[in-house]
Amino acid sequence: xxxxxxxxxDNPSRSEEKGFTIVEVIIAISILSIGLLAVASMQASSxxxxxFASGVSEATAYASERLEILNRLAFIDYNDSxxxxxxxxxxxxxxHTGDGADHVDTQGHYKIYWNISVNADxxxxxxxNVIVHWTSRGVTKSVSMRNIIAQI
Numbered sequence: 001x002x003x004x005x006x007x008x009x010d011n012p013s014r015s016e017e018k019g020f021t022i023v024e025v026i027i028a029i030s031i032l033s034i035g036l037l038a039v040a041s042m043q044a045s046s047x048x049x050x051x052f053a054s055g056v057s058e059a060t061a062y063a064s065e066r067l068e069i070l071n072r073l074a075f076i077d078y079n080d081s082x083x084x085x086x087x088x089x090x091x092x093x094x095x096h097t098g099d100g101a102d103h104v105d106t107q108g109h110y111k112i113y114w115n116i117s118v119n120a121d122x123x124x125x126x127x128x129n130v131i132v133h134w135t136s137r138g139v140t141k142s143v144s145m146r147n148i149i150a151q152i
Contacts, residue, residue, distance in 0.1 A: 052136060059132040059143040062107050066114060066130045067147050074126070074149045083116055083126055083149070091117040094129040094146070101131075110134045124151045 020028075073080050086102045087093060093100065094115045101113035110132055117127040131144040 055134055055136050055141060059110055059134055062110055062112055063130045063132045063143050063145045066112055067145055070128050071149060078151050085116045085118050091120050097131055097133060125149060
């Protein structure tokens with residue numbers, strides 16, 4: 001009788017064993033780690049982008065709200081003090097902010113400036129420019145809206 005038949009083949013050689021080698025496991029973990037780092041980076045970029053978009057949306061809402069308030073005010077009293085060009089710089093001052101603005105208001109961390117130009121082209125009108133400033137991640141951002149109000 002042959003020796004293999006008597007003893008049996010209970011100890012298969014290493015090449016017949018199933019499973020992963022340590023090198024395959026290390027490569028798989030490395031690929032997985034690179035993928036997870038890429039996803040984390042995209043998540044961080046998404047959070048920053050959403051924060052900026054939220055700031056722009058809120059500033060646009062404040063600018064639109066201010067224009068609506070001034071439009072209603074003009075309908076009630078066209079010569080109200082909030083619709084005057086306080087510094088007399090007319091159209092040249094429509095984009096002024098800070099101390100050069102005709103009017104200023106604060107909503108949270110947003111500064112709302114509005115400037116008036118009286119009797120700009122066309123006549124019997126007031127041009128209103130609303131500028132909203134805020135700071136995001138150390139950088140000052142702004143949104144502006146302009147409207148012409150006719151005297152009724």
